[in-house]
Amino acid sequence: MTRRQRVAENLNSALHHLLGAHPGTYLIGEDVADPYGGAFKVTRGLSDRFPDRVLSSPLSEGGIAGVGAGLALAGNRSVVEMMFSDFAALAFDPLLNFAAKSVSMYGRRVPMSMVVRCPTGGNRGYGPTHSQSLQKHFLGIPSLHLREVSPFHDNQRVLTAMLDREEPGVLFEDKVLYTRAMYQDGVVDDLFRYEVLADPGETARVFAPDCGPPDWIVLAPGGLTERAVTALRTLLLEEEITCELLVPSQLYPFDSKALLPVLSRADRICVMEDSTADGTWGELLAQQLHEQLWSRLARPVLPLSAEPSIVPTAAHLEHEVLLQPSTIHRAIMEATK
């Protein structure tokens, strides 16, 4: 059996495909050029193949987001890499006030095919300014869509869909995922299988076969997959609580209506995320689900998020702040009683 592709390799081959298939595609970011190939090696080999269209930039996150928007305005496709998603704060103006608003503020649709890639999240000890999950800060912006990398979703398909949308998008890439293997052939592990649903968010559904309707449906973005699956396993084996996990590729806009047939199979729902609580993706989902499923739910949607804290550096402190399998296990177990 051949070795499964790692997530970083999958992203890398997706970018090779995009730049090869569309001669108008540019990739810009800090230290993306060979032989370095990006801080997380996702852009390896690209500048050697496409030297005119893969540009290592100065340390100018706002500037390169604007350059990417300019390329998109001129009809090109652009992929802009933030070395760490925390730095996307520096690119907020070009994304919010130019790229996203330009789609509609001129009275007609202006196509803007642009993706900002954001290596995101903690559990790698990079400390407070290199570990935050900033997804919630980009929610709710007209014409700005958000996706998150997962081990279920092929990134060639993800990136192609984002660019075909002709609206700027942000792709969050959990840094822990880079070294993990992509799942394939519907298999997660010895217990769990998965399928990708036909909803607009291309949601992956993880389930234990032959368990019947689950006690819980758990919604999580791609970066939490591994921790969520670990919790699903211990909940099943130790507590006999069955959970299905839903991992959407697209975080925003989020169409929960399309998932109602799946969501309706349980009367308990948990939404989890790695950001701090309040004003979050999970709250947005909970609000939608309360509207649609209130009378059928055994209890309000259970929201799980990181502690209201910066992300500390030392491993034991970081572990306390971010969601861990044990936290998820305990919260779901207690909410089942």
Add this chain to the structure above:
Amino acid sequence: MNVTSASPAVDLRAVGAPEAGVVARPLSRLSDADLGTLLMIRHFELAVLELFSQGRLHGTTHTCLGQEYIPVALYPLLDEGDYVFSNHRGHGHYLARFHDPHGLLAEIMGRAGAVCHGVGGSQHIYRDRYLSTGVQGQSLPVAVGVGLHLKGAEPGRIAVVHIGDGTWGEGAVYEALNMAQLWQVPVLVVVEHNGIAQSTPTERQMSGTVAARAAAFGVGHLRIDSVDVADVRAALTPVVEQVRDRHRPYVIECVTHRVGPHSKGDDTRAAEVRERAARHDWYRRYRQDHPARFAAADQAQAEAVAAVVREVGARPASRWEAR
């Protein structure tokens, strides 16, 4: 005027700077087209301020009174394949490029036929390869991206970006100049240095000079003090050719004078400061230097703009359909 130096050295020579306190030689006699465009913009801006004072406009606007000659001098050097990025003070840029006072006034008034259906308003306009936005400095990195496209796909075409002296407070300007020079991108930055950022005089918001800023990036710079369209165009011609042919950025600094308020009714400058600006106004000077020619053209444009105001003002509200 020789501006063909291949090196990115700073050109500190100023074109047409009048001696201190003395108004320079008479303004050149202009073609009918140039004079007509100048006066159309002037009367358009006066009409906008008048409509505001009558309570017939919603929101805000920024007129370019005193600065009209800059796009009038520059745009005959551009073709329709060149991009122009305008800013909040952009009516003159739009009118000099498209000669479409109806579409612009309809945009400002939110009436049928508005160039962006009334969605963008005075400072957010996109038509063909002309785009304005309302956040200072934001369009410079965008222009670098467009310049990369042009260099790769349409060599010989350029991206022009209008900014003010106040815009140099924004970090985006420096990030963009750095990238433009690093990557040799055909971006022409036109600084309309009118000496004041809203209410703050340049000396209280900018340390150093525009020239030294350009020099720091190895980007060519030319300062133009004249308000004479013929002088300004003659100075710009070799610069535009250089940006076009050599794919490299350049900074033009037009020392100009804001004759009107920043927005509407918000001019807090002392009377003598406003009078100094007015002494440099091309409108007053051209009237003095070419009285007969001026009078006829001025009246024609005043009447034409008045007709535009009547016609557009009677139109129904614009509709935003393609959301």
